[in-house]
Amino acid sequence: MTTKERVNRMIARKEADRVPITDSPWQGTISRWKREGMPQDADWRDYFDVDKFEAIMVNPSPNYEQRTIEDTDTFFVLETNYGATIKYLKGEDTTPEFLDFKISDSQKWAEAKARIGHEAERIQWDYLKKYMPLWHSEGRWIEALFWFGFDVTHSWMVGTETLLIAMMEEPEWAADMFNTMVDTNIALFDQVWDAGYRFDGILFYDDMGYKQSQFFSLNTYRELLKPAHKKAIEWATNRGIASRLHSCGLMEPFVPDLIECGLTMLNPLEVKAGMEPIHLKKTYGDKLVLNGGINAVLWDKSDEIKAEIERVLPVLKENGGYIFSSDHSIPNAVSLTDFKDIVANVKRVGAY
Numbered sequence: 001m002t003t004k005e006r007v008n009r010m011i012a013r014k015e016a017d018r019v020p021i022t023d024s025p026w027q028g029t030i031s032r033w034k035r036e037g038m039p040q041d042a043d044w045r046d047y048f049d050v051d052k053f054e055a056i057m058v059n060p061s062p063n064y065e066q067r068t069i070e071d072t073d074t075f076f077v078l079e080t081n082y083g084a085t086i087k088y089l090k091g092e093d094t095t096p097e098f099l100d101f102k103i104s105d106s107q108k109w110a111e112a113k114a115r116i117g118h119e120a121e122r123i124q125w126d127y128l129k130k131y132m133p134l135w136h137s138e139g140r141w142i143e144a145l146f147w148f149g150f151d152v153t154h155s156w157m158v159g160t161e162t163l164l165i166a167m168m169e170e171p172e173w174a175a176d177m178f179n180t181m182v183d184t185n186i187a188l189f190d191q192v193w194d195a196g197y198r199f200d201g202i203l204f205y206d207d208m209g210y211k212q213s214q215f216f217s218l219n220t221y222r223e224l225l226k227p228a229h230k231k232a233i234e235w236a237t238n239r240g241i242a243s244r245l246h247s248c249g250l251m252e253p254f255v256p257d258l259i260e261c262g263l264t265m266l267n268p269l270e271v272k273a274g275m276e277p278i279h280l281k282k283t284y285g286d287k288l289v290l291n292g293g294i295n296a297v298l299w300d301k302s303d304e305i306k307a308e309i310e311r312v313l314p315v316l317k318e319n320g321g322y323i324f325s326s327d328h329s330i331p332n333a334v335s336l337t338d339f340k341d342i343v344a345n346v347k348r349v350g351a352y
Contacts, residue, residue: 002139003051004200010289011242011264013320019313019350020141021050021343022291023325028092028332036336048343052140054131055203058188059122060147060181062115064102082156083112093332103158106166106173112157113180118187128197142199143244144189146232148181149206150215150225151247167216171224178228186235193239201242201264204232209249211273218253230261237262244291248328250274259287269293270327278315281322290316291323299326299342300333306345313349324350 001009001017009016025033025044034040038047045052061081069085070077077087083102088094103112135142154163157177167174189202206229208214208221216225229245236243244265245258250273255266269275269292277293284290294312298305316322324346330339 003053003141004139006051007141007200007242007323010320010323013286015320015352018347018352019317020323021325021346021350022053022323023050023330024328025330025334026093026332029330029334031092032332032334033336033339038336048339050343052135052138054135054140054142055145056128056132056142056192056197056199057124057145057147058185058192060116060184060188062103062112063117063122064112064115080156084156098155098159101157101159101162104162106170109158109173109177113176116180116184118184118191120191122188123192125195128192128195132197136198141201143201143203144192144199146182146185146189146202146204148185148228148232149178149204151205151207152181153177164215167220167224175224175227178225179231182228182231186231189235199241201244202232202236203244203246204229205246207246207248207251208254209247209251209270209273212250214249214251214253218257221254222257226257226261229258229263233258233261233263236264242289248273252280255280255284255288259284263288265289265291265323267291267323268325268327271295272297272327275327277312281316281318285319285321289321289323292325292327294324294326296326296328296331299330300335300338302338302341305338305342309342309345309349313346317350317352 003020006016006020010020030044062083064081064083066081067079068076069079075087075089077085079085084098085100087097087099103109154160163174233243242264244267245263246267248268248270252275266288269277269280269290271293272295277290280290295308298308
């Protein structure tokens with residue numbers, strides 16, 4: 001079966017040949033696998049014979065000039081088209097440090113908002129023309145990446161503290177940022193869709209929790225952020241395609257509202273933060289496709305990850321409705337042999 005066939009059967013709550021398998025290895029993980037025997041020019045998904053998910057992007061940013069403002073032997077500092085100043089250490093798998101943001105208050109947001117547009121030049125037409133026919137011919141799962149929400153706004157545009165304070169003290173400003181960004185994504189992807197390019201779903205990243213808690217209350221979510229989520233999900237539903245949310249942390253309190261909005265798939269089910277995939281399956285499995293929930297901390301511990309797959313996967317795969325992956329991404333502690341064994345075990349236990 002193709003990836004698209006497998007995923008569609010999971011959405012329809014039907015069995016496939018096996019559960020779909022996808023994930024996001026770190027760059028250092030890819031480099032390690034190449035050092036350990038994976039061919040240098042290999043697509044890791046082909047090498048391990050797992051499923052292929054693809055994403056297409058547009059540019060909903062304020063389009064500030066993107067430029068490098070410092071470059072040394074150990075780091076560089078980049079000013080992005082979203083107005084963030086970010087310091088990156090040179091090397092693989094480093095965590096960026098956000099130094100400053102152009103958008104520091106509602107007046108600065110008004111200036112940024114005036115720069116946001118729906119011009120066709122914000123769409124990568126040549127990229128779509130080059131790759132979409134191939135992806136369709138191979139039955140890959142193709143998603144439009146919607147870039148909006150709490151996570152994008154705090155980490156790329158205004159900063160975490162600024163946004164959380166705004167959500168309490170200037171809620172109209174916070175809601176305007178959420179809605180402007182989702183409306184811009186919709187306007188741009190309307191053009192992609194109207195040009196005849198078809199995709200299977202939308203994907204949006206919006207981390208709303210951390211370990212054992214959430215960044216904001218359910219009432220705050222319903223008032224400020226849920227309307228933007230609903231717009232994106234309904235846009236997909238109205239076109240007969242799926243919606244997938246990546247939301248790290250313990251965010252289960254928001255799940256019933258997301259189901260009410262019509263969300264199709266939820267990822268990554270972060271066990272480390274307090275998400276419990278078997279509980280989620282038993283509680284929401286008839287309404288929501290689950291994607292993830294396999295504790296990445298265990299992936300370099302052969303006996304423990306095998307036992308976890310044996311424990312969790314038979315429940316998660318019941319009646320379809322599940323896509324295998326880690327509960328976030330694949331860290332560079334995971335060797336080529338580790339991942340080969342994981343894939344083999346998933347194909348065995350996840351077969352129907």
